[in-house]
Amino acid sequence: MLIRHKSPLDIQPSEITSKSVYRDRRRFLATAAFAGIGATFAPLIGPASIALAAAGTKGRKLEGVIPGPFATDEDKTPYEDITAYNNFYEFGTGKTDPARKAHTLMPMPWKVKVDGAAGKPGVYDYDDLIRPHKLEERIYRMRCVEAWSMVVPWVGIPLADIIKRLEPAANAKFVAFETLVDPKQMPGQRFGALNWPYVEGLRMDEAMNPLTILAVGLYGEEMPNQNGAPIRLVVPWKYGFKSIKSIVRIQFVEEMPPTTWNMAAPREYGFYSNVNPTVNHPRWSQAKERRIGDFLKRKTLPFNGYAEQVADLYAGMDLSKFY
Ligand SMILES: Nc1nc2c(c(=O)[nH]1)N[C@H]1C(S)=C(S)[C@@H](COP(=O)(O)O)O[C@H]1N2
Ligand SMILES: [Mo]
Numbered sequence: 108m109l110i111r112h113k114s115p116l117d118i119q120p121s122e123i124t125s126k127s128v129y130r131d132r133r134r135f136l137a138t139a140a141f142a143g144i145g146a147t148f149a150p151l152i153g154p155a156s157i158a159l160a161a162a163g164t165k166g167r168k169l170e171g172v173i174p175g176p177f178a179t180d181e182d183k184t185p186y187e188d189i190t191a192y193n194n195f196y197e198f199g200t201g202k203t204d205p206a207r208k209a210h211t212l213m214p215m216p217w218k219v220k221v222d223g224a225a226g227k228p229g230v231y232d233y234d235d236l237i238r239p240h241k242l243e244e245r246i247y248r249m250r251c252v253e254a255w256s257m258v259v260p261w262v263g264i265p266l267a268d269i270i271k272r273l274e275p276a277a278n279a280k281f282v283a284f285e286t287l288v289d290p291k292q293m294p295g296q297r298f299g300a301l302n303w304p305y306v307e308g309l310r311m312d313e314a315m316n317p318l319t320i321l322a323v324g325l326y327g328e329e330m331p332n333q334n335g336a337p338i339r340l341v342v343p344w345k346y347g348f349k350s351i352k353s354i355v356r357i358q359f360v361e362e363m364p365p366t367t368w369n370m371a372a373p374r375e376y377g378f379y380s381n382v383n384p385t386v387n388h389p390r391w392s393q394a395k396e397r398r399i400g401d402f403l404k405r406k407t408l409p410f411n412g413y414a415e416q417v418a419d420l421y422a423g424m425d426l427s428k429f430y
Contacts, residue, residue: 166329172262175243177318179412183246184257186326188399193333194251195352196300197286197293204295205333212292212353214329214336223283223359226274233337237323239272240264244327245320245341250382250411252346252368256396261341263322267315275311279359282314283307284340287355301367307340307351308364308378310420318343318416321354344413346380377430381421382411386430 195205217233242262250256270282286305290296296303313319322341323330330336335352342349348368358364368376375389384394384407395404410417421429 166324166331168328169242169262169324172242172244172324172327175245175320177416178244178246179248179258181248181258183260184399189257189259189325190331190333192399194253194347195295195333195335197295197303197305197353198333199295200300208294209332209336211294212287212332212336214332214353217337217355219338219354220356221273221358222356224276224279224361225359226276227272236269237264237321237338240268242323243320245322247318247341247343248411249341249343249347249350250396250407252348252376252380252388252393254391254393254396254407256398256407256411258398259341260326261320261322262324262327263320263341265317266319266321266340267317269321270314273357273359275359278361280311281360281362281364282309282311283356283358283360283364284351284354285356285358286351287353301371304355305351305367306364307349307366308360309340309342309349310363312420313342313417316417316420318413344382344410344417346382348376349380379421379426379429381417381426381430382407383409383426383430385409386427 191206192202193205194202195209198205198208215233219231219233219236220229221231222228242264244260244262246258246260248256249259266282275282284307286303287293288296288304309319320341322335322339323337325331325334330339335350335354338354339352340350340354349366363378366376366378368380369378382393387393393407396407397404408414
């Protein structure tokens with residue numbers, strides 16, 4: 108295993124302060140031990156160079172990122188956890204599979220097909236889809252249906268801005284998304300853990316809500332493969348599985364589209380999948396969650412704490428029925 112060396116002069120203060128040096132240090136020590144580097148050397152290296160050594164494999168910095176309108180001030184989950192503990196069944200069902208295996212995904216060049224009831228259908232290059240927009244940082248709480256959560260500084264674009272450019276027709280009531288299918292790049296697709304492609308969908312008003320983004324990075328850097336490079340959805344008031352990764356198709360449709368987890372287990376996962384502490388999963392409680400890195404659990408909030416922004420979307424709906 109190689110450790111990439113960088114001059115200590117290259118380091119940006121933000122690289123040290125925005126990420127957990129402690130985690131970097133742990134990771135470096137593990138790497139050093141694995142590489143057969145005497146652990147006795149580690150204490151001689153200052154925290155900055157330790158962070159640098161661990162930073163060797165991180166993505167490229169994204170330019171021109173502006174602060175977005177929504178940013179929780181809770182502690183951000185360290186980069187190392189956001190990129191090491193993932194659900195991305197295209198690379199296996201284990202939480203560490205994506206980090207270990209997603210290097211075979213080739214996020215560039217990348218094309219997204221836009222079809223259905225759109226005034227501007229077509230096959231868009233990543234650049235055509237993304238470049239006309241300003242990149243924003245959105246620091247969101249993310250809540251997995253498995254009752255763990257993270258705080259992620261995403262970089263992305265309001266989905267509403269992209270949808271407006273694609274000119275959906277009046278009869279477009281839902282937006283459907285699809286993930287890439289290519290077992291060469293996504294070895295987990297050789298197995299039938301789920302039906303491929305992974306598909307998801309939103310009602311048009313959910314898709315147009317200002318909280319909903321198409322994310323292209325995190326911590327100011329390009330999206331790591333395991334987090335859904337190069338483009339993934341982020342819908343912070345819904346359980347994590349709605350936030351579909353590595354999107355290759357956006358389709359405007361009239362009827363509610365099928366969704367992967369609803370098809371896999373309809374009794375357990377509905378279309379809406381709003382975070383709701385009062386509606387338990389048939390096999391476990393949803394009242395609490397463990398924030399990655401915390402010891403104690405915390406209470407889960409209705410709509411994951413975003414009720415003020417989104418509760419109106421569901422006025423008059425029985426959310427125990429439309430789960
Ligand atoms: N294509 C695809 N998208 C996916 C998944 C997946 O298996 N395949 N897992 C989902 C689930 S269950 C969660 S919790 C989030 C995890 O995102 P993260 O790894 O960036 O934290 O991705 C979601 N998007
Ligand atoms: Mo999830």
